[in-house]
Amino acid sequence: MNKSQLIDALATRFEGNKKAAAHALESVLDTITREVAKGEKVAITGFGSFEKRVREARWVRNPATGARMKSKKTNVPKFSAGAELKAIVSGAKKLPARAAARPVAVATRTAAAAKKTATKSASAAKKTVTKAAPAKKAPAKKAPAKKAPAKKAPAKKAPAKKAPAKKAPAKKAPAKKAPAKKAPAKKAPAKKAPAKKAPAKKAPAKKAPAKNAPAKKA
Amino acid sequence: MNKSQLIDALATRFEGNKKAAAHALESVLDTITREVAKGEKVAITGFGSFEKRVREARWVRNPATGARMKSKKTNVPKFSAGAELKAIVSGAKKLPARAAARPVAVATRTAAAAKKTATKSASAAKKTVTKAAPAKKAPAKKAPAKKAPAKKAPAKKAPAKKAPAKKAPAKKAPAKKAPAKKAPAKKAPAKKAPAKKAPAKKAPAKKAPAKNAPAKKA
DNA sequence: CGTCGATCAACTGACTCTTGTTCACAGTCT
DNA sequence: AGACTGTGAACAAGAGTCAGTTGATCGACG
Numbered sequence: 117m118n119k120s121q122l123i124d125a126l127a128t129r130f131e132g133n134k135k136a137a138a139h140a141l142e143s144v145l146d147t148i149t150r151e152v153a154k155g156e157k158v159a160i161t162g163f164g165s166f167e168k169r170v171r172e173a174r175w176v177r178n179p180a181t182g183a184r185m186k187s188k189k190t191n192v193p194k195f196s197a198g199a200e201l202k203a204i205v206s207g208a209k210k211l212p213a214r215a216a217a218r219p220v221a222v223a224t225r226t227a228a229a230a231k232k233t234a235t236k237s238a239s240a241a242k243k244t245v246t247k248a249a250p251a252k253k254a255p256a257k258k259a260p261a262k263k264a265p266a267k268k269a270p271a272k273k274a275p276a277k278k279a280p281a282k283k284a285p286a287k288k289a290p291a292k293k294a295p296a297k298k299a300p301a302k303k304a305p306a307k308k309a310p311a312k313k314a315p316a317k318k319a320p321a322k323k324a325p326a327k328n329a330p331a332k333k334a
Numbered sequence: 335m336n337k338s339q340l341i342d343a344l345a346t347r348f349e350g351n352k353k354a355a356a357h358a359l360e361s362v363l364d365t366i367t368r369e370v371a372k373g374e375k376v377a378i379t380g381f382g383s384f385e386k387r388v389r390e391a392r393w394v395r396n397p398a399t400g401a402r403m404k405s406k407k408t409n410v411p412k413f414s415a416g417a418e419l420k421a422i423v424s425g426a427k428k429l430p431a432r433a434a435a436r437p438v439a440v441a442t443r444t445a446a447a448a449k450k451t452a453t454k455s456a457s458a459a460k461k462t463v464t465k466a467a468p469a470k471k472a473p474a475k476k477a478p479a480k481k482a483p484a485k486k487a488p489a490k491k492a493p494a495k496k497a498p499a500k501k502a503p504a505k506k507a508p509a510k511k512a513p514a515k516k517a518p519a520k521k522a523p524a525k526k527a528p529a530k531k532a533p534a535k536k537a538p539a540k541k542a543p544a545k546n547a548p549a550k551k552a
Numbered sequence: 553c554g555t556c557g558a559t560c561a562a563c564t565g566a567c568t569c570t571t572g573t574t575c576a577c578a579g580t581c582t
Numbered sequence: 583a584g585a586c587t588g589t590g591a592a593c594a595a596g597a598g599t600c601a602g603t604t605g606a607t608c609g610a611c612g
Contacts, residue, residue, distance in 0.1 A: 117375065122365065149422055185604095
């Protein structure tokens, strides 16, 4: 399915208006693109999250000649699917027939439509979201939501639980989002922060040697 | 950025109508989700493509206990970023100031909403406008400067002819259902052969314990 | 119709994937 | 608008999977 077909499919949710569908699609994509480009992770519950990932410089190989060359650090977009999307794609969960087919007030340009979608009309279709029965998802062993708080009491995992004082990545001061009430430094969007917790058993500085001399390990 | 914030950002493209923004977002995501769930690849030029990938059964390890267990075949969603998105995220390319500020026309339904919209849009516009850049980003073609990590192998260039170019694509028969309406037969975007390539050079013994015949069940 | 984006090849290293636990966020109710 | 509750998400760790890269070509997109 290419972009045109996607817009065509979307149009059914915009009263068949392809312009509105195209606009919606591009708005969403463009917004996500901009946010990701800014380095902001875009997390969409139930779908997944887009984020910018920093790829360190590394040695790559020209598949044609086999020559090794160093590619410098770059940023790449990364998408990780959310739990619900995975469940749906894997077939464990099914989507409702039509989540909210009726646009609330997205009447393209017809004032009449807006009039039609009076305040009360929304109450009908709007509320029903994916509140379906307790889907038994879990393709196999994956227990859905069994809390079972009782059993967790005795002897938890010995290893030191994650200390609240996380690593302090010197990345960048995360500019406060819209809601500034958040705790600072919580984010730490960096990938594997260096130094971590310094496990005594092994200290594989995996990042360090990677960039240096993959050709000659010794 | 969470979903709410994304909707808020989107609202600026829908005249501040958050409902319309939410609807647009959910429509797009839901449509993509459904298409992917059906197994149809959703390719959006310039952004990326979503597709369902079949993951073969394999032996996995429980990180806590270390026990080996067999995970059965499953489908997972996969997203691959497009060229433009990569370029933007990497900083090689800049987005135009505002793609299309004016939506087709989303009918706001009440004056109250309009008033709110106005207020919000003012603040929003303030920050967005500041980003106004000359844009006009000349199509830097496909080589936006950064793509030159190495200067063409000073002396490495292989002899007369490089690799033996293309070989006959003697892959497997395209036993694919190809639900696409207009999917060209030639394409045959079938996945990698499950059995992988079994070149004689590789010792079969090495592969044996790998995944297909993982020794014995614990 | 013109231009550009996506695909494919082989090899390798970076990254994903598993279960279980905890936390904070998201969604919904009041 | 505020608060509660459900739950998505991150972490751990080892092993295996797969994505990345250059260049040419086909087909998509405008």
